[in-house]
Amino acid sequence: MHWNSFGEFLAMGDHGLYVWGSLVVMALLLVVEPMLLLRGRRTLVTRLKRQFRAERAELENRRSTPAPQRVSTPHRSQV
Amino acid sequence: MLEASNLECVRGERRLFTDLNFRLAGGEMLHLQGSNGSGKTSLLRMLCALTPAASGEIFWRGRAIAKLGEEFRSELCYLGHQNAIKEELTPLENLLSSAELAQETLAEDAAFDALAMVGLRGREDLACRYLSQGQKRRAALARLVNEKRALWVLDEPYVALDAAAVELVASLIGAHLQAGGLAVLTTHQAVAVPAGAVRELWLGDADARQRSQ
Amino acid sequence: MTERVINWFKYASPQTFYPLAGRLIPWFWALAALFGAAGLTIGFLLAPTDAQQGEGYRIIFLHVPASWLSMFIYLVMAFWAGIGLAFNIRLSGMMASALAPTGALFAFLSLWTGALWGKPMWGTWWVWDARLTSELILLFLYIGFIALQAAIDDPRRADKAGAILALVGVVNIPIIYFSVKWWNTLHQGASVSLTKAPSMAAMMLWGMLLCALGCWMYSIAIALMRVRTIMLERERHTDWVRSLLDDKG
Amino acid sequence: MLTLLRAVIGRDLRLAMRRQADIVAAMFFFIIVVSLFPLGVGPEPDQLRRMAPGVLWVAALLATMLSLPRLFADDHRDGTLEQLALAPQPLGLIVLGKVIAHWLVAGLPLVVLAPVLGVQFDLAADALGVLVLSLLIGTPALSGIGAIGAALTLGVRGGGVLLSLLVLPLYIPVLIFGAGAVDATVSGLGPQAHLSLLGALALGGVFFAPWPTAAALRVALE
8 A cells, every 4th residue: 555544545635626626527537428328228128118108099999999090101102 | 223122201290102112114214193292302302312211122135223323323313403603603604513422524515505495595695693593493304305314203393384385395294215214203293204114102091092083 | 360350340339339338437446546546546645756856746746647648648639530431330430429529528637737737847837848739739639520520410420520530630649749849949948847757767767657548448437428428319219228228117 | 644634623713713702712821921920929030930930830721621622512412422433533633633633723823822921920941942842842742641631521510620630640750840841941040951851751741642532431431
């Protein structure tokens, strides 16, 4: 161990502000980035799930009431 | 000569068509039909190798156009939705410079005649900015008069034209087919081409076809 | 041989890569934490004081890895971009987009730590030192890449345009670095260099390497996480995404 | 090949001549930006002399940026770009023609104007000569590199701003060697090293940049 006391460690030989400023900002950003990613992913997943659920509900609804169907399926064209 | 096999077109999130096949020989014309947004223009751009197909391939003289490159392009004449007419230039300059860029020799006299044929006599030296929509389209179509390349791909060639001009363009296409050329075009107007065999291809859902027939 | 090619393409498809990435991510996080902790222990607790720069030199344990990573990530990004352009593989375009924000983050951190190092050493926050200036330009290149991709709606087109830009950038980076260095030597000579700490002890070197490894593992973990999100977003119309999310809830 | 190049250049020059207002506007932009600096930093001749190379070169970069968005945008809008892409020649060659035309229209006027503006900054005769020479060698590189950005941002939202974001960082070496050549002359060192590096950049910019530009144009046309 290089340091004699915790205070000395914090002071970093008068350069504490700069050293800890670097470390704290770097650590902060490296923690914030994955957190933002996780949040973005969660919102995307809930959005997609909601969308899929809605689509499935719509599909089942349509099956139970035989209405004029207009499902536009890609059509096989042949000449 | 022109063959498409199992073409698939995806635009954004929508699959416009799949498993599209056709074969076109010399002297034949392919008339693409379908509702708006059914992928007609996309298909034309695929045939020009501007847009890659999502899957499937297009062959020209038995070889894939993606690999042919310039060899294919030297036999292709494409007339897009937009006129490719420069507003600042006169119809004559437009015609001459488009021939020059396509590496074709077009004499000034021939260009004059072509413009006269599409009904732009007396307007050869007027900047295209001052022409009407239909006249601009005519200026663009004047390219077809002396066009010798084998494959014509025309996107809505009849749009914005009056009856006489439509007939003229149809006769140009007819002459092209008679000379053994190929044409692929889209149009909503029912126009008879005087010569050559016409094949029809419907894009989009089958309902639309029934409804419009 | 053919089998191996097929295998590779199998992992290049988003459908198979997605769960694979999910399994790998925790391991990379663990490695990142391990290497990071070891590097920081050496750098901040064990390494001796630098005779010339005092304790402030410890910033280089953060600065140098950040700079390395920012440059390295650009190279990797350009590599993926080139692969995507040449072989038309969807996954590589997604990888390039997934790497860019992390690269930009490291470029920013490199500038930030560089400025905090410069204040005690040079007496000013910012010096037009060749390395710092190149790093700033690298940050601009990252931002340009991200902005270009963000401005194009069609993801396939965004991938291709971004790939061309990344390749142009990677050709230009050495030219830019050389020109900036040339310009710098003509105008002034920096007395203390940021990376060439005089008489770098073996322990310092180890600390720096471990920190860099930690950052590297972090970047991989983050890139895999981001690429998974991009996959879900872009492939939301495919059956595999549908079955993946529909079954769960 | 040469006929095609001539055709492209001829067409673009003719179009530019029909739209002279654009050229004149870019030239006045250059003049005004350069003339603003003495008003901003004060009229001391010593300081102005020191600043002149940098100011003139930065203004030249900005003036070039002004005309870049239209390099392909007009052709894209009226469908000419599709025709160019379908021409039976490599698209890169056509791009090269357009780059040369762009330089003749947007770069060359700057070279001609530079000595007049240099006099405003009290530059000596030899420095003026090197300034003109450096712009003459360097501005083609600006057109070439700029074309890549113009093609990448074609039809993209906020294209103009994005274009500067993409292109200006890539201009930095040209700026350094261009302004450096004049600086070196002022401070008594020879400008040869700078000028030859600038020449290398210009060759690279003009002859290599058309190929990524062509690739970017094909992407934009998809």
